[in-house]
Amino acid sequence: MSTEHDQADSTGLHAELTRFLRDSGALTSDWAEAFEAVPRAAFLPDLMWPFDMDTGAGLPVDRRTDPAGWERAAYSDVPVTIQWDDGQHPGPGPGRVPTSSASMPSVVARMLADIEVFPDARVLEIGTGTGWNAGLLSARLGDRNVVTVEVDESVAERARAVLRRLGLHPDVVCGDGRDGRPDTAPYDRVLVTAGVRDMPAAWSAQTRPGGLIVAPWGTHYCDEDALVRLTVADDGSASGPFCRPLEFMKIRAQRLDWRRFGSHVERYPGDAAESVTTVTLSDLGEERRFSAAKFVIGLCVPDCAHVLNTGRGASDESGESTVWFFDMTEGSRSWASVVSRPGEAKAVVRQSGPRKLWDEVSRALEWWRGQGSPRVESFGLTVTPEGAQRPWLAGPAHPVPSFAE
Template sequence: MDRAWFLPDLMWPYDMDSRTSRAADRSVDPAAWYGCADADVPITVQWDDGDHHGASPGRVPTSSVSMPSVVASMLADLDVRPGQKVLEIGTGSGWNAGLLAHRLGDDRVVTVEVDKAVAGAARARLNRHGLHPTVVTGDGLLGFAAGAPYDRIIATVGLRRIPYSWVEQAVPGGLIVAPWGTAFGNTDHVVRLTVSEDGRAASGRLSTPVEFMKVRSQRRQVHQAAYLPDGFPGNATTGTTTLSAAGLGVENRMHHPFSTAAGLLVPDCVLMADRRGKSVSTWLYSLNDLSWAATVLTDGTTESTVYQSGPRRLWAELASAHRWWTENERPGPNRFGLTVTPGEETIWMDTPGNPLPRR
């Protein structure tokens, strides 16, 4: 099924090397537009929750079409079989829902989209190509109980918490596939959860690193002025660290194995990093109070000054997480897993019976 069927005339393909988006307009250069549609890149189709206008990229991408390789990988994880019923969270362009409806039949696919305009456009595209899955406008975190139970549930938006409502709406033994991550950065990992036979829990391992637009109610923004109302360094205390930017992976968090462990071991914390020349300014911000930490990590320097403020000693937490990671043979993302039960998410390593020592 051609991805181009589900793309608007004006869209913004993402360049993986430069990490920038640029406009592609079918009315201006149809050959270039089709070339982008066929490329294995993600494409933004909405900016700023629909408040953006014009050909230039907006401020925040808020709806996109995933790169075909990621779509194929996640659908392979979903492992749908004839006769099964699927709930999709995040309709977007409608392409993924179209693929599922083509495979299973219209009456076996329900897709939920929070944005009314996005949902309407997706429904129109689907119908135009003879596909009629149920398209619901609503909060996907609630699932869609009216269509339950589902054999499979798939999310095409990044999550910081898996809703228990999805577990409740899945059949025992069903699968939930979703991009899940921590607040530490924008990286998600595809998690494939199997619902227990009693239907009360879902558990599974992290796998492929990906980066999805976050579900709207779980977006996180940090405003530095709230943490430093009197400017830097405020009332911070100082210390030192021997950790380096390369050792922490602060500039390559999608592919550095410590980044996943750091987000799991230092919860409710955002890391921001900015390189200038040979130095990387590195900031940590707590999301449950106004604690922060900062340092400048310079290439080739063995020791750096660290500033910390607030009840959480965030750099101390990060250093402790790095020691744990090193002492436990530097585990990669695929050694970690997630179990969802009523009111709780438990993070574990290797087996569900080995929970992580979280703060």
């Protein structure tokens, strides 16, 4: 049961988070009133898993046993997982894949600023999650202007109940957000709060010309995304720049199941062709999150997933690192690997199967360097009315080349 003291505490934490968001520039003045009126904690369940930004782990916090820790986490600028493994994971320990969450408050605030709403703007949100974002939109624009779609029935039902309790009534729809919500279209803004790999044509079709679609978008090369801000044109195409790197959990049907790549390398190295390279992990952008190198390789080498295995564990004192590349094309098992050791100038490359993935990756890197190693923000995306995706550099007239053979 909450006491007067608890209430004062949480009001203080809420005010502190709002101040932090304002001071950091994430929260714009036009959204401040909504953030003050709609507290994040009201949308979080008793048992939740705040993301530890240092370790990357999600550790359980239960309000019933640790109310102070719970309040602190609820008002921290960290993502909080509320569901694992599409609800199939019971118990307090973290599951395998986080599948629903409350995004980081600073990310929520920035994305709300990105959609540049105006009085009475109609917004379609994809990925209701806790319902916090939908609640903020409703507080600012009115219930009748907000439609939010959530694929998971129990998550949608929970969000609807929390919103109702707070006197907020946006239209919470359970369904596949990739279809948008045609019944209540057109929208002025589509705000996507799950990572997409293939931008559904339905979103532009349901947006008014001149309207905006803001979404975390990425390739299958890695899980990192970049926020894209597309303006919809009269002909139904949508085009715009990548604004900044970020990472979201993916739209359910577009998640990558890394276990599938085990069968690519059943017999390692098998008949793989061997060569050497002087390209380093740093050149590949592996030494930090959100490197432009990884983003650009993903753009230029379609249908290629990659993963870095570092031999930092106690069982491997060599410090050997392997970067794996896997062909995602249906029926193909092409793969490549690059094994490097600290202090050795050359890494060993192995390639197997009809697609020479390392050749494609190294040509993509060479192209990017030849362009002056542009940042993620120099790139953009056009989605045709049919849903084809065309990444570009410095404008739609300069498509990014594909090095897939």
